Amino acid sequence: MLIAHLADTHLGFRQYGIEEREIDIYSLFEEAVDLAIKEGVKAIVISGDMFDKPRPPNRAIKIAGEVLRRARERGIRVYSVLGEHDLPKKYDLPPQVLVPYLRLLGTSRTPDVDVIHCGGKDYYIAGVSHHPPRMKYLNMLRRKLSDIMTKVEGRRTVLMLHQNVKQFFMIEEGLDLADLPHEVAYVAMGHLHRRIARKLESGTVVAYAGSIDIMRADEIESWREVGKGFYIVDLSTSEAVVHTINLNVRPQVMLRTSYHRFREDLKVVLSSVSSSDRKGIIHAWVTVPYNVKDDIVKEIRRIVGEKAYVRIRLERVVESSPKGGEEGVELDALSIVASMIGGDPSNRAAREAAAVILKIKDILASDSEEDIEAWIEKLLQYKELWINKVGSLEIVPTSFTDLTRQRGKGLERFMR
Numbered sequence: 316m317l318i319a320h321l322a323d324t325h326l327g328f329r330q331y332g333i334e335e336r337e338i339d340i341y342s343l344f345e346e347a348v349d350l351a352i353k354e355g356v357k358a359i360v361i362s363g364d365m366f367d368k369p370r371p372p373n374r375a376i377k378i379a380g381e382v383l384r385r386a387r388e389r390g391i392r393v394y395s396v397l398g399e400h401d402l403p404k405k406y407d408l409p410p411q412v413l414v415p416y417l418r419l420l421g422t423s424r425t426p427d428v429d430v431i432h433c434g435g436k437d438y439y440i441a442g443v444s445h446h447p448p449r450m451k452y453l454n455m456l457r458r459k460l461s462d463i464m465t466k467v468e469g470r471r472t473v474l475m476l477h478q479n480v481k482q483f484f485m486i487e488e489g490l491d492l493a494d495l496p497h498e499v500a501y502v503a504m505g506h507l508h509r510r511i512a513r514k515l516e517s518g519t520v521v522a523y524a525g526s527i528d529i530m531r532a533d534e535i536e537s538w539r540e541v542g543k544g545f546y547i548v549d550l551s552t553s554e555a556v557v558h559t560i561n562l563n564v565r566p567q568v569m570l571r572t573s574y575h576r577f578r579e580d581l582k583v584v585l586s587s588v589s590s591s592d593r594k595g596i597i598h599a600w601v602t603v604p605y606n607v608k609d610d611i612v613k614e615i616r617r618i619v620g621e622k623a624y625v626r627i628r629l630e631r632v633v634e635s636s637p638k639g640g641e642e643g644v645e646l647d648a649l650s651i652v653a654s655m656i657g658g659d660p661s662n663r664a665a666r667e668a669a670a671v672i673l674k675i676k677d678i679l680a681s682d683s684e685e686d687i688e689a690w691i692e693k694l695l696q697y698k699e700l701w702i703n704k705v706g707s708l709e710i711v712p713t714s715f716t717d718l719t720r721q722r723g724k725g726l727e728r729f730m731r
């Protein structure tokens with residue numbers, strides 16, 4: 316029996332506010348499902364973050380329904396678990412409930428195991444939706460996993476999860492490979508946007524399908540190395556066999572250059588990233604000496620024109636005197652924050668704490684959608700370092716009369 320394993324499709328995500336990027340993702344999703352149909356899969360599993368938000372654009376829900384109907388018409392079952400992106404707020408339902416034919420697994424309202432009969436055999440599709448990377452939740456997840464194992468026949472089971480596995484991504488708390496049930500044939504993971512597949516000693520294959528597109532600039536490197544797309548998994552033998560399917564994503568390139576060379580570098584990159592029928596995306600990071608007053612942003616936009624999308628980041632640097640080293644001293648954010656915390660920017664603990672602070676800043680600025688509480692928890696581990704630098708909170712003096720006097724002030728102004 317063949318299945319298609321997709322994850323992190325993030326339907327509805329509109330990168331950099333560009334409508335074309337939202338459509339890119341719909342097209343890739345459609346392409347993936349059509350390829351899976353053509354390969355003759357019996358099931359499609361989508362391991363979380365199927366939608367980019369718990370309330371995605373209506374268009375995302377409509378397209379998901381239309382594309383998956385084609386699978387349904389051929390008797391292909393489609394399963395999903397929730398990731399941290401499509402996990403609804405407490406009192407709402409996830410967007411998956413609006414997609415007919417989709418079988419959502421592993422939430423408090425849905426089953427965690429389903430059975431597919433194929434070639435005289437029973438195959439099990441099991442799934443647990445995302446659990447936040449904190450001890451309490453991870454322990455709950457471990458209990459659910461052992462509960463699921465009493466309901467399935469290991470060697471013919473696919474287990475869907477949307478979690479971090481510590482051996483693959485060390486910075487975030489997560490499951491250990493040892494926590495995964497070593498009886499199942501295939502663990503269909505979502506969460507890491509980089510593709511990875513590993514066979515454990517037991518023969519169990521643990522695989523992240525990765526995102527279907529370059530969702531963030533830091534995924535460009537892994538896209539170049541291992542591509543983006545999904546897996547077709549053959550479960551007919553005792554050990555799962557994984558086939559990698561690549562999708563044709565819009566090219567992106569990270570250009571790190573300097574004030575002295577950016578014109579030449581841009582031209583080279585432009586010809587590699589864009590073709591006549593498709594604009595690529597250039598991320599231009601330019602280091603610029605402090606005293607340079609030119610409008611570099613304008614100049615970059617002029618060179619690129621309509622040939623590509625460009626995102627620009629200027630990093631101001633202090634250039635060393637001719638006597639000193641030839642390298643400019645880069646004022647990177649990490650060193651600045653680290654020196655504010657620990658005094659010495661090379662202090663390892665201070666750098667780690669600084670990295671966490673910058674991460675939290677990215678989340679607050681919506682540059683990253685990770686779980687802020689997990690990072691705050693991590694920051695608290697470095698409390699001794701920064702606690703003295705934080706002023707104590709004073710209670711804001713308020714009184715009932717103050718509040719009543721101020722109420723309606725703004726409104727009154729308009730009613731006069």
Ligand SMILES: [Mn+2]
Nearest residue numbers: 323364398506
């Ligand atoms: Mn994701």
